[in-house]
Amino acid sequence: MTAPLAEQSAEHLPRPTRLSEVKGWFFTADQLLFDWFLAHQQDRAEPGDLLELGAYMGKSAIFLGARLRPEERFTVCDLFDSPAEDASNSKEMRKSYATLTRRAFEANYLAFHDELPTIVQGLSSLVSDHVDEGSVRFAHIDASHLYEHVHGDILAVRKLLTAHGIVVMDDYRAEHCPGVAAATWQAVTNEGLRPVCITGTKFYGTWGDPEPLQEALLEWIASRGDIWHEVQYVNGAPLVRLSAKGAEEPGHPASRHTSAARTVRRSAAQSPGASAARPAVRRPAPARGAVRRVARDVLPPIVTRALVRARKRARKR
Structure with a gap:
């Protein structure tokens, strides 16, 4: 205990x-x-x-x-x-x-x-x-x-x-x-x-x-x-x-018990070239079906109906 x-x-x-x-x-x-x-x-x-x-x-x-x-x-x-x-x-x-x-x-x-x-x-x-x-x-x-x-x-x-x-x-x-x-x-x-x-x-x-x-x-x-x-x-x-909501805080005193590994990671993250060294992350484009579902949910009904009619006419051609 x-x-x-x-x-x-x-x-x-x-x-x-x-x-x-x-x-x-x-x-x-x-x-x-x-x-x-x-x-x-x-x-x-x-x-x-x-x-x-x-x-x-x-x-x-x-x-x-x-x-x-x-x-x-x-x-x-x-x-x-x-x-x-x-x-x-x-x-x-x-x-x-x-x-x-x-x-x-x-x-x-x-x-x-x-x-x-x-x-x-x-x-x-x-x-x-x-x-x-x-x-x-x-x-x-x-x-x-x-x-x-x-x-x-x-x-x-x-x-x-x-x-x-x-x-x-x-x-x-x-x-x-x-x-x-x-x-x-x-x-x-x-x-x-x-x-x-x-x-x-x-x-x-x-x-x-x-x-x-x-x-x-x-x-x-x-x-x-x-x-x-x-x-x-x-x-x-x-x-x-x-x-000061969202303001940058002043420098705090450094703890004497911060591990060397944590210090190295923090220094690397704050180094000028840190962001450039990271590979760019490409986000996949949303699927067309997902876009259509979002459009159907957020657009006014009259606009949605017009889009549906236009899509049907395009298919007949």
Whole structure:
């Protein structure tokens, strides 16, 4: 019998060979935006570390870790196997994350990276004890869905962010997480949080000036041509709304457990001459009887009758 997940070592847990094999919800639009915001900050040499509150199985953490600069620190805070201190939070943990363990997170993360991030195992309210104020340039909040906890996470992250830092709120509009929506928009109306953009699952905001970010973001969207967007106004301020269905995803971190054979096959398939080397496949033309049956099925009856009469006259000749 297999040992419970919590008792297995990281070495014996399944090893993902691509990011899509890691459990979690991290869609194309948000991968593109994470990548864009981090690259935009790097292009402007903006200093700061990375922070994630709530890691689940590590999907977004793996993505963030690949964008970490050598001099930066990446901190991940999650309860993992620790019990929550209040009954409502414990109930949510049992319902939503019954299989979540720190070992599973570490196994997934180490499948893509040589070193783990700094891990704070406990309530997200503890993160301020481990991260310096004004030291974070990008923070992803995806911990508790309960209003009082999310509200506290937002206030804590506000102190931890740099002047131009970005905060991302997950599940800001999900029907099963009304507390997240309430805390997010309350921060906009009461705490000075300024929206930059939104996707179907995440809210992106800053306590700095959002207009230069929005201008640069819109230029980037226009240059790609595969991202739908619109600009709405909330309380007189612009808000970019976007969707990336069918858009090309950014480069994912490569798994350390991808087999050599799979790598060779993928490289061969992606090589410039790969398509030219394949013989052309000739599809047989449909039989005349099949064409006639299709014509009979799809053409109007008056046209079908005319074709039948014409065919009979041709046979008599």
